[in-house]
Amino acid sequence: MAIRVRERVEFSAYERSYLPEIARGLTVTVGHLVSNLAALIPLDPFRQRRTLEDRTVRYPEERRVYPPRYRGQHRLLPREDGSPRCVACYMCATACPAYCIHIIAAESTDPKIEKYPAAFEIDLLRCVFCGFCVEACPEDAIRMDTGVHTPPFDARDDAVLGRVDLMSLLGRPGTEPAYGAQNYREKKPRGS
Amino acid sequence: MFLLIATLLKFIFFGLVFAIGLAAVLTWMERRQSAYSQDRLGPTRAHFFKIGGKPFTLFGLLHIAADGASMFFKEPVTPKNADKFLFKIAPLIGWTTALVTLALIPFGPSLPSSVFPASWIPEGVETIYLQMAHVDSGILIVLAIGSLGVYGAAIGGWASNNRFALLGGLRATAQSVSYEVALGLTLVGILMAYGSTELGSIVESQNGLLFGFLPAWGLFIQPLGAVLFFIAATAETKRTPFDMPEGESEIIGYFLEYSSMQFGLFMLGEFLEIVVLGALFTTLFLGGWQFPHLIGTDSVSVFGLFTWNGPVAVAVSGTLVFCVKTFFVCSLQLQLRWTLPRFRYDQVMRLGWKTLLPLALINIFVTAGLIWWDPTLSILSYVSIGIILLFVLVVIAGPRRPPQVAHGH
Numbered sequence: 001m002a003i004r005v006r007e008r009v010e011f012s013a014y015e016r017s018y019l020p021e022i023a024r025g026l027t028v029t030v031g032h033l034v035s036n037l038a039a040l041i042p043l044d045p046f047r048q049r050r051t052l053e054d055r056t057v058r059y060p061e062e063r064r065v066y067p068p069r070y071r072g073q074h075r076l077l078p079r080e081d082g083s084p085r086c087v088a089c090y091m092c093a094t095a096c097p098a099y100c101i102h103i104i105a106a107e108s109t110d111p112k113i114e115k116y117p118a119a120f121e122i123d124l125l126r127c128v129f130c131g132f133c134v135e136a137c138p139e140d141a142i143r144m145d146t147g148v149h150t151p152p153f154d155a156r157d158d159a160v161l162g163r164v165d166l167m168s169l170l171g172r173p174g175t176e177p178a179y180g181a182q183n184y185r186e187k188k189p190r191g192s
Numbered sequence: 193m194f195l196l197i198a199t200l201l202k203f204i205f206f207g208l209v210f211a212i213g214l215a216a217v218l219t220w221m222e223r224r225q226s227a228y229s230q231d232r233l234g235p236t237r238a239h240f241f242k243i244g245g246k247p248f249t250l251f252g253l254l255h256i257a258a259d260g261a262s263m264f265f266k267e268p269v270t271p272k273n274a275d276k277f278l279f280k281i282a283p284l285i286g287w288t289t290a291l292v293t294l295a296l297i298p299f300g301p302s303l304p305s306s307v308f309p310a311s312w313i314p315e316g317v318e319t320i321y322l323q324m325a326h327v328d329s330g331i332l333i334v335l336a337i338g339s340l341g342v343y344g345a346a347i348g349g350w351a352s353n354n355r356f357a358l359l360g361g362l363r364a365t366a367q368s369v370s371y372e373v374a375l376g377l378t379l380v381g382i383l384m385a386y387g388s389t390e391l392g393s394i395v396e397s398q399n400g401l402l403f404g405f406l407p408a409w410g411l412f413i414q415p416l417g418a419v420l421f422f423i424a425a426t427a428e429t430k431r432t433p434f435d436m437p438e439g440e441s442e443i444i445g446y447f448l449e450y451s452s453m454q455f456g457l458f459m460l461g462e463f464l465e466i467v468v469l470g471a472l473f474t475t476l477f478l479g480g481w482q483f484p485h486l487i488g489t490d491s492v493s494v495f496g497l498f499t500w501n502g503p504v505a506v507a508v509s510g511t512l513v514f515c516v517k518t519f520f521v522c523s524l525q526l527q528l529r530w531t532l533p534r535f536r537y538d539q540v541m542r543l544g545w546k547t548l549l550p551l552a553l554i555n556i557f558v559t560a561g562l563i564w565w566d567p568t569l570s571i572l573s574y575v576s577i578g579i580i581l582l583f584v585l586v587v588i589a590g591p592r593r594p595p596q597v598a599h600g601h
Contacts, residue, residue: 023587029531033229
């Protein structure tokens with residue numbers, strides 16, 4: 001990597017005299033102050049300035065809708081019979097850069113399915129919400145389309161979501177992933 | 193008896209209602225004004241009840257009450273090894289000096305005693321000054337008392353028995369002593385120009401017009417003095433960019449060990465100092481209660497649309513004008529805080545001793561020369577207006593550095 005020497009900024013005598021620059025700085029901040037105050041005066045029918053009140057999203061009461069591709073909390077998708085689609089292949093856990101997915105595979109009772117996750121845990125304190133697990137999954141069993149961001153925890157254990165928690169979440173309507181969704185089909189059981 | 197009651201009323205109006213009230217409002221303005229100059233909303237949450245489903249917040253003003261209640265109901269903790277007595281009285285020292293300074297400031301034109309029933313007035317009293325203490329050496333007392341104000345911070349820091357608090361107190365002392373010099377010297381120009389140390393008569397001398405339209409305020413006769421005074425006064429109030437004694441990010445400050453209302457007193461006392469210095473700046477450089485074109489000698493007229501005659505009219509509107517001017521000076525001081533980054537400690541000292549002090553001395557000599565040349569002050573005002581115009585020109589047309597382009601990536 002090339003070393004780049006950044007030139008030191010030498011201030012001119014004019015800048016070092018400080019006062020004109022302070023005056024200019026004040027014009028910036030006072031300009032914002034005045035324009036925000038002026039927007040409060042309902043005497044401005046032509047320019048229709050938006051007041052700060054209009055421009056502010058008051059978070060806990062008002063929430064901005066997240067964009068469709070927002071990577072929110074993970075969920076595990078079910079099959080039609082309610083069992084997880086996950087086949088415990090460990091591809092998501094392998095792809096995970098934060099090592100936050102822990103899977104314990106078990107043999108499925110369904111003869112057509114090889115394995116299922118006896119435990120599937122995501123440690124949200126470790127998760128970096130990169131979405132690699134979603135891309136790695138060959139079964140489209142994990143998605144991050146809930147639109148929910150991580151809730152606050154008051155205990156470390158609460159941050160570890162198990163299989164039941166992950167399957168209880170629903171996807172937001174209209175947020176089906178653009179990739180993979182069209183190609184995905186409910187797999188026909190082998191041999192039929 | 194009458195004079196006593198009058199003084200008490202003046203104190204209640206100017207000291208309690210105006211100064212302390214404005215100091216409380218400034219704690220709100222500090223947040224609200226900074227928010228509006230940074231395109232934020234600022235405090236909007238505190239409320240008791242809702243009207244029409246929306247919380248009644250009174251523009252966030254209820255935050256003042258909320259803060260007061262919050263501080264009042266907390267436990268005042270005194271550190272184990274602190275000097276108990278000094279620890280308790282330290283917050284009050286700043287308050288005392290601030291209020292004593294307020295006593296000397298004329299907040300309105302003086303009333304002739306004929307306004308009141310003759311039986312009320314004691315013998316020989318002809319004018320009622322709207323000023324708690326009419327003292328001939330006004331400005332000297334202001335400077336003397338003002339320099340005592342730092343004892344609050346210094347003693348508070350020392351009595352806490354905490355290294356960082358002590359550092360804060362020491363920094364406050366060093367800074368205050370350094371800027372005290374410049375603060376006093378910048379006023380010499382004003383004293384020479386108006387030939388009085390009594391604040392009331394300094395205000396009186398600032399009547400009339402320059403060039404037929406400009407008010408003959410101290411600002412237009414002593415522009416450099418006004419700017420230097422403002423800088424030194426900001427340093428005296430220990431506010432950003434001169435907030436070395438606080439230094440939130442490094443030493444927390446001389447009030448580190450203070451909690452609950454003891455801290456609240458320090459906090460409000462600092463805002464009170466802002467009000468006092470705003471009032472002082474208004475008195476010395478912004479013509480106090482004077483407002484040409486609006487307030488005459490015995491009548492008030494708003495561009496001929498509305499006139500109100502008599503000394504009471506002048507007194508009431510003069511007081512109002514004074515309060516508004518003080519408010520704007522305080523507001524400017526808050527705005528400066530949200531515009532400028534902090535100085536480093538050595539920069540503060542260098543600015544005080546190597547910049548402000550020589551400039552104040554130059555200001556004295558030039559002013560003295562010009563007054564000696566022309567005692568009617570007209571040459572002084574020509575030169576001063578020239579300086580102001582030059583400064584405005586430099587700000588508008590000065591060289592601008594092209595915006596820095598981010599490298600890499």
